[in-house]
Amino acid sequence: MSSRNMTVLIGMAFLVFLASNALYVINEKERGVLLRFGEVVNPDIQPGLHWKIPFVNNVRKFDGRVLTVDSQAERFFTQEKKALIVDSYAKFQVSDTAKFYTATNGEEARAAGLLAQRINDGLRNQVAVRTVQEVVSGERDQLMEDITLELNKVALSELGVRVVDVRVKKIDLPPDVSESVYRRMNAEREKEARELRSQGQELAEGIRAAADREVTVLTANAYKESEQIRGQGDAEATGIYARAFNQDPEFYSFTRSLKAYQESFTGQGDILLLKPDSEFFRYLKDPRGGK
Template structure:
């Protein structure tokens, strides 16, 4: 029993020594080794490593691309227009030794310092550009310039590489937004009025053109109808004349009968005509003489 207890104690002691001697750095980490608080090894690569128990201390840091979300800040453009800018930056540790010495390996310290640098960079870049340029015209160039300037500053001082800087949102101050909204509303109403006026003008032109075409079409139709009617009347007159020439006496007789029929169709009609009038010539004599 005593031998088994000794074996367990020895195994436990070896386990404690191994755990305080061996350590592992993963692929997503970088580390530094301190001996009695003094830096003796920087940028420890991933893998299994050995340290002196109770003398060495290993500090591990996240080596992945991280995000720092800066607080919205107020910046002025070259036109002295104030903007509220919300931005973020992507960064990672580039120099582990510099990073540890500058921040003590505390990620929060690195985030705060980088956020301040980002805001200062945005302030400098916004101060040399117009509102149109920072909003749409030169957004990509602005981000590239800020990223380049930040890397020149933070690589040497913080051991950090800035991968990218982006602006999430650009707002006007509340007191300015109302004025801009009213001005935009007035501009849109003016534009709408102009469009309505242009539309009415075009409508009047189209209506006038349609009325003119209608008048022309009606006139042409009336002309064609009169020509057809005249041609028909001429043809009918020719037919009547030809028929009359074949038997003028019979034609005159038929005309007189129609006149009698129309004149005496109503019993209440009264007509005063001389007995020897030509109107009654066929009533007096069948030959009309």
């Protein structure tokens, strides 16, 4: 290889090296600042292809998306001086790239740590002016709105980030308080359960008494109706017997006598004392009954 060709290759390699160090790309998910010997000269580089002066300019890129900082659970005291363990997180986004670079040196972990400290300070102030009931349920949404608004002002002026939202994930009682609260809640629930059982028993007794009364009324009405039907049947049977008797009184008297004989002489060892001329033996003496 000739010296000329070698010079050309070295020149091309140098140009490629310069191009690789002079050109850079900022995509839509990134934010960047252009530095000149460590000084910010362009605090907001737009997405696209850009160039810089090698060895003079430097580019620092940051994530431009909404990021999450998860704070450690901390113990805070309410207005009644009661301790609560509050676990929270925040959503933030780089807004002022120059201030963000100056305050954090462009390190997201450092920014998250500083923001977590400010979140805990803000929560401590907000919880301190509220009661336990307000923190847990009554004004929980208002608390998160207030801390978001307050923290956004501080974070934007000090760190160059915009706080999108602050949320309380969980609120717990300290371990030394949880047991006493649990016992009190258990006693209250047992009291409520006893009251509900008492009300249920009272209601059951009322239902049972109403059912017994209804059974008694239905039984009485059924007995009354059955007696009326039985009386009607007996009356109808008596009428039939009377009409049959009137058709042939002598035959009816004869059948009654036979039935009386049958019932009288059915038993064994029975003694029947009657006069010989008793009417009981009328059909035994004379089949016509003495006519």
